Amino acid sequence: MPSADPARGSATPRPGPAHGGAFHRFMADAARSGTLVVQPRMGFADPARMRAGLLATRGAAATTVGTLTLDSFTRVGDYAAAARAAAQGHPLNGYPLVSMPVATTTGLLDGVHGEDFPVQVRHGSARPGRIVEALIGAGLDATEGGPVSYCLPYGRTSLATSVRAWREACRTLAALRVSGVEPHLESFGGCMLGQLCPPSLLIALSVLEGMFFRQHGLRSVSLSYAQQTSAEQDEEAVHALRALAADHLPDTSWHVVVYAYMGVYPETRTGALALVADAARLAVRTGAARLIVKTAAEAARIPSVAENVTALETATNAARSVRRTAPPPSTGVEEEARALVEAVLGLHDDLGQALIRAFARGYLDVPFCLHPDNAGRTRSVISEQGRLEWSRTGSLPLGPTAAVHSSRRLTSSGLMYALQHVKTRYDAPAVSLARAS
Amino acid sequence: MTRMTGPIAVIAAPTVSRGKPFVYQRHQPPESPPRVVLSTIPSDAHTWNLLFLHLLLEEQGWEVTNLGACVPVDTLVTESAARPPDLIVVSTVNGHGAEEAPALARAVRAVPALVRVPLVIGGKLDTEGSVDPDAHPALTEAGFDAVLIGPNAVPRLLALLDSLSQRGHGRAYADAVR
Ligand code: B12
Numbered sequence: 001m002p003s004a005d006p007a008r009g010s011a012t013p014r015p016g017p018a019h020g021g022a023f024h025r026f027m028a029d030a031a032r033s034g035t036l037v038v039q040p041r042m043g044f045a046d047p048a049r050m051r052a053g054l055l056a057t058r059g060a061a062a063t064t065v066g067t068l069t070l071d072s073f074t075r076v077g078d079y080a081a082a083a084r085a086a087a088q089g090h091p092l093n094g095y096p097l098v099s100m101p102v103a104t105t106t107g108l109l110d111g112v113h114g115e116d117f118p119v120q121v122r123h124g125s126a127r128p129g130r131i132v133e134a135l136i137g138a139g140l141d142a143t144e145g146g147p148v149s150y151c152l153p154y155g156r157t158s159l160a161t162s163v164r165a166w167r168e169a170c171r172t173l174a175a176l177r178v179s180g181v182e183p184h185l186e187s188f189g190g191c192m193l194g195q196l197c198p199p200s201l202l203i204a205l206s207v208l209e210g211m212f213f214r215q216h217g218l219r220s221v222s223l224s225y226a227q228q229t230s231a232e233q234d235e236e237a238v239h240a241l242r243a244l245a246a247d248h249l250p251d252t253s254w255h256v257v258v259y260a261y262m263g264v265y266p267e268t269r270t271g272a273l274a275l276v277a278d279a280a281r282l283a284v285r286t287g288a289a290r291l292i293v294k295t296a297a298e299a300a301r302i303p304s305v306a307e308n309v310t311a312l313e314t315a316t317n318a319a320r321s322v323r324r325t326a327p328p329p330s331t332g333v334e335e336e337a338r339a340l341v342e343a344v345l346g347l348h349d350d351l352g353q354a355l356i357r358a359f360a361r362g363y364l365d366v367p368f369c370l371h372p373d374n375a376g377r378t379r380s381v382i383s384e385q386g387r388l389e390w391s392r393t394g395s396l397p398l399g400p401t402a403a404v405h406s407s408r409r410l411t412s413s414g415l416m417y418a419l420q421h422v423k424t425r426y427d428a429p430a431v432s433l434a435r436a437s
Numbered sequence: 438m439t440r441m442t443g444p445i446a447v448i449a450a451p452t453v454s455r456g457k458p459f460v461y462q463r464h465q466p467p468e469s470p471p472r473v474v475l476s477t478i479p480s481d482a483h484t485w486n487l488l489f490l491h492l493l494l495e496e497q498g499w500e501v502t503n504l505g506a507c508v509p510v511d512t513l514v515t516e517s518a519a520r521p522p523d524l525i526v527v528s529t530v531n532g533h534g535a536e537e538a539p540a541l542a543r544a545v546r547a548v549p550a551l552v553r554v555p556l557v558i559g560g561k562l563d564t565e566g567s568v569d570p571d572a573h574p575a576l577t578e579a580g581f582d583a584v585l586i587g588p589n590a591v592p593r594l595l596a597l598l599d600s601l602s603q604r605g606h607g608r609a610y611a612d613a614v615r
Binding site: 081090091154297415 | 479481482484485487489492496507531561563564565566
């Protein structure tokens with residue numbers, strides 16, 4: 001099977017392969033040795049705390065890479081509000097990269113970030129220009145996003161604006177290759193709104209964004225997949241993602257990154273850690289190279305450094321207990337994902353234009369997404385078997401049989417029931433345990 | 438009090454549009470229903486909370502204008518002032534509410550037509566997971582009538598809706614939120 005080894009194909013088609021690029025190199029080495037790399041979603045406004053968080057991530061009993069998760073003001077481009085809050089010592093939900101003096105960022109990274117511990121910037125901005133400039137300015141070479149996945153879930157910026165901004169951002173990042181640094185970009189397409197999006201659409205979006213990155217000059221990318229409601233369906237999905245990536249990303253170094261569940265999270269510590277452990281098992285069984293964890297504080301607040309370390313180590317321990325396995329019997333996830341990708345590719349040679357047209361026609365349509373550029377004609381349901389299925393396919397190019405057509409009206413309690421499916425399952429044992437003692 | 442859900446049953450077409458809010462078409466109700474503007478703070482992208490509250494408010498018989506994610510304060514003020522609603526609900530969970538919402542409340546209260554419109558906020562308002570409604574006095578000082586957080590938040594909102602629709606639109610809201 002075509003390998004997900006990031007080293008493969010990294011002898012780039014352009015003159016002179018890029019030898020630098022801390023994140024790219026680290027992932028290539030880890031994939032070669034088959035070690036699962038684990039990574040937090042961590043960000044604090046206070047630079048000292050941010051540095052302590054990175055040091056603790058590096059020191060965890062796990063193979064780790066570091067993260068600067070940026071705050072919401074920075075994500076929406078309100079750099080003044082981020083600067084004001086930081087200057088007043090107010091807490092934020094992430095590190096305000098753009099508003100901080102470069103020296104503050106290089107200072108907090110000094111002696112922490114390097115070949116043996118690369119740091120990636122995770123944000124959630126449909127207009128990432130300033131963020132990309134700031135991360136390059138701070139000596140970093142890896143980030144995350146995508147024209148669709150950092151647009152639809154992250155605000156009201158139009159898809160067309162996001163496509164333009166992401167094209168520019170990709171080119172800025174890709175320009176690092178001239179100086180011998182191989183920049184790395186991860187698609188958030190395998191997550192979208194975090195929950196209730198059937199796997200085939202997540203796979204298609206991840207692959208299409210990876211292709212968009214490649215079209216605009218990047219040669220080291222990762223494709224994401226967020227754990228959903230059924231372990232078996234998720235395994236099938238990650239294998240499908242790898243198969244599509246192998247076909248659609250030639251001359252590109254790529255790997256798969258699994259996200260621990262991104263929807264409403266268990267409240268109990270036991271439930272939360274069991275869920276991240278299952279995500280780690282999913283990653284190993286499917287040959288994914290990297291896992292982004294969630295912590296026991298997820299349901300309530302921004303996690304502490306210690307809670308992040310516990311999550312990283314819990315995941316690593318769980319990963320040790322399993323090994324890579326063959327894909328489960330197909331239920332058609334790969335075929336559906338291929339149909340979506342091919343329909344989009346048929347719309348325009350320029351992937352950005354193809355994506356815009358696909359959303360306008362409803363070929364791509366994310367269930368429950370309120371963004372004005374999403375058609376809003378699809379709907380999903382969690383089946384009796386706990387699998388995430390289409391209940392309405394709208395204009396998705398999937399053929400008439402893909403959905404169990406449902407005329408059930410959406411109610412607040414019905415929505416809540418679906419949103420809490422995973423949380424309920426993982427919290428239940430912990431709650432009954434507490435009652436018993 | 439349960440009324441018909443209205444066509445959100447079929448979550449069709451975009452539920453919000455940029456700038457101009459999309460209002461769900463309702464079957465013509467017997468009397469004109471109370472109206473609520475549902476919003477979030479400018480930096481908050483979360484929408485599952487908005488979708489949930491939208492459905493809940495409609496099920497209670499309210500006509501909902503859902504302004505969607507990352508609502509600029511200007512948009513909220515302009516939309517509300519154009520046709521003052523009977524209630525403004527701000528929902529935010531990203532942890533920036535305590536920081537960003539006071540300015541929102543001051544901007545709403547600065548508009549004469551909106552001085553007396555009941556204005557409530559709820560969700561996850563800071564990054565520490567506070568669930569004590571009294572944790573953020575700055576919010577009420579800035580003009581919010583109620584801060585609805587913690588396990589009782591939704592029941593308190595439902596109680597507020599009941600008393601608002603019983604008392605007639607927008608009257609005696611100060612009593613209603615207490
Ligand atoms: C899904 C999710 C996302 C999705 C959102 C997609 C979308 N467009 O909606 C994605 C992955 C994109 C995302 C992004 C981010 N997220 Co998020 N997200 C979640 C998650 C996992 C579930 C939220 C959810 O679906 N809830 C379902 C709804 C129905 O419940 P709810 O929102 O809690 O609302 C309930 C109550 O709070 C209450 N309520 C809410 N508002 C109001 C208002 C009133 C008046 C009343 C009465 C009640 C009320 O009623 C609801 C029903 O009980 C939560 C953690 C969790 N809960 O497990 C984090 C969480 C909310 N996210 C968080 C953060 C910080 C972010 C980011 C900033 C990234 C980051 N730094 O980690 C970005 C947002 C960027 C931005 N500009 O804001 C934090 C907030 C931290 C805090 N408050 O301290 C959380 C808690 C995770 C965490 N522990 O770090 N997120």
